[in-house]
Amino acid sequence: MPETFASTVVDWYHANRRDLPWRRDGFTAWGTLVSEFMLQQTPVSRVIPRLEEWLTRWPTPADLAAVPPGEAVRAWQSLGYPRRALWLHAAAVAITERHGGVVPDDVEALLALPGIGDYTARAVAVFAYGARHPVVDTNIRRVIARAVDGQGEPPPPSARRDLAAMSALLPRELPAAAAFNAGMMELGAIVCTARAPRCDDCPLALQCAWRAAGYPAYEGPRKAVQKKYEGSDRQVRGRILAELRASHIPVTPEELEDVWPDAAQRDRALRGLVEDGLAVPEGGGYTLP
DNA sequence: CAGTCGTGGTA
DNA sequence: TTACCAAGACT
Structure with missing residues (x-):
């Protein structure tokens, strides 16, 4: 049954994946790392132009490590959460000094870098190096909450629980595992969206627990309300x-x-x-x- | 664990 | 117009 679930997502992904910069052939691990930093809480459409500029100017970690951190903050422009620019610069310095200028491929080493947490470490290992790890982002948590758990929204994040849930669904074979991670994210990003999910276009419709239950409203704890930005x-x-x-x-x-x-x-x-x-x-x- | 940290697009 | 949301991480 999980086999059917995963292969459905993998097949859908191969037929529907968006053509994004970080999915092009020859895209570097450093490019993947930069894109993941930028994509933390910032929409794809806003990231793409900044990413292209960034990689043209600093095509390797050593290139970024060679300039003052303020240059990274400046190039970050209005992507938001500018501490990410500082952390990305610090990560480039660490990669240059401790890893010979090569982005590490193992989760432990990635987690040790500034600004890299549970999501980004696994995303880099999986998307840049093809490793087999569960990747869990906000899209994937939402897809699992609906399709598997029959809830309209995921509960508050819990790394242990979320990683275990994704692990249980992950295909054993390598290429499929990576495609499943990407496919689940893509599904959450363009079909199983937060506001108006396009359930009529969903490849998991026949297997979706939320749909089978009649789309019940979310009952669990509400996520903290984001404070007003104006005047903050x-x-x-x-x-x-x-x-x-x-x-x-x-x-x-x-x-x-x-x-x-x-x-x-x-x-x-x-x-x-x-x-x-x-x-x-x-x-x-x-x-x- | 809950609070904090930007910014812009969309309903 | 307000409110929600967007490939999270750190303290």
Whole structure:
């Protein structure tokens, strides 16, 4: 039965996979690593142009490691969560110094790199190197919740439980296992979507526990409500960082006054940026690291 | 474990 | 317009 489930997804994937940059022949492991960093909480459509620029400028980890981290933050532009740019730069330094400039292929070594967690480590091992590991992202958790568990939404993430659930479905053979991981993500991304799933087009329709149960509403714990962005510290941090990105000389405190009127909130945001290593005091002002 | 961390598109 | 969502990681 799991065999049928997996082969259905694999067959569907081979017929329906989108032509994305990181799926092209000859795409490097470094390219895969960069794409996975960028795709953490950022939509595919916004990632693609930044990724192309990034890999043209820094085609290897050593190329990125050779420039100051602030250059990575600048090239990150408005992808969001700029700490990822800092971590990606730090990962490039570690790869250059500890791994001879070659992106590691084992999960343990990948997990040891900054900014790489359970998802990204396995995604790189599987998509760049073809290893057999369960990959679990938000798409896959949703597909399993519906097709297997009959729930409209997944419960809050649990690495142990989620990895075990995906492992139970994973084909034993190597090429199929990798295609199953990619296929489950793709299915969640373009068919079994969060808002308006296209169940009529779903290859798993006949096997879907959620459909069989009549699409019951989700009963479990609600996910934490995301706080409003407008007026938040995050927005202030974003505004300040945009100023630093746009300037190649220290931005003065006076210039930052124009960015946000509330001095207390502005200072709090600035302190946070300095703590995170995204801003550096210099010459009475602030610059990128 | 819950809070924090950007930004833009869509319903 | 507000609210939700997007290939998560770290503290």
